[in-house]
Amino acid sequence: MEEKVQGFEEEIDLLELLERLYKQKWLILGITALGCLLALIITLSMPKKYRAEALFELKFITFPEVSEAFKGYQKNQSPGLEVKFIAVRGTNNIIKIEAEDKSPESAKDSLNKAVNLINQSLFKEKVDKKVKEINTRLEFIQIALEEVNKKSGIIYDPAKAADLLTEKENLEQWLKKPQILYPVTEVSVSNNPVKPKPVLNISVGTVSSLFLGIFIALFKDALRERRRGKQLA
The missing domain is CATH 1.20.58 (Methane Monooxygenase Hydroxylase; Chain G, domain 1)
Structure with a gap:
């Protein structure tokens, strides 16, 4: 019997909570819309990035060696060079190199620059x-x-x-x-930008704003109830 009463009270509390949120629906919707708009503005203001990638075979060195050497070069001499080295699963000496830049041509140039650095300078x-x-x-x-x-x-x-x-x-x-990296595939370049991702950014912004709106609405309602309780006391 007590369990039924407790379940009924919990159901009432949930309905009461939903009712309180509904009363502040415009606040929640306003914050959500604002967050969605901000996410859209930020996405549109972000520079577009294009990607170039290719597979290479390593000669005489290991993946950790080439990855760490290039990270050191990026950090100390060329922090703006966006290049990633990815080990291909199931292989011992095949890696994928990805480069991102503001245009397809510059992305390809960045990839070629990284390959030339490894083949001619770093090692x-x-x-x-x-x-x-x-x-x-x-x-x-x-x-x-x-x-x-x-x-x-x-x-x-x-x-x-x-x-x-x-x-x-x-x-x-x-x-x-003499080379450290041997091309396995030709360099492929994306015709469409890979960054920013409008759908993902707007979705994350909308959901985050929705939860923020709910939190603010509940916090505002709690303050109102507290003031009311003090007045009654």
Whole structure:
């Protein structure tokens, strides 16, 4: 019996709360509309951002190395360069590079700038060291190729010779243009801005303003009840 009475009282309290909110509906709606309008104005005033992205294969370095090195460069020398490095799941050495800027062309330029920095500057010592290692390896391959041939010039191990020749060609090709990042896909650029997001911003602004309006309405009602209680006392 007591549980029924308690449930009835809670139902009355809820109805009373809804009634109080309804009495201040214009206040709530006004705050909500104001928040929605502010979100719209802020969204329209925000600069548009376009995105360029591409997949790259890492050579001789790991994802944490390239990510941390570029973050350090951004912080100290180019804080306005908006570039992100994302590891591709399921792969060991494939990463996605994203760059954002005020136009499709400048976004693509930012991405290319980041790639050039990594290939030519940030890891120059590591690249120089790798060049020396590859030159040493090429000398070894040349000696090995000579050894797999008989004095008569007949190759007695064709498979091994073919593998060495392939490796030699690959290494020589890399030496022509030493790189840390190798493009896997072409750079794709968004034709439409990726930021700001009007629908998301306005939705968040509207919902936040609605809750703020409800809070202010309840707070205002509580103050009114408190004053009334003091007057009655």
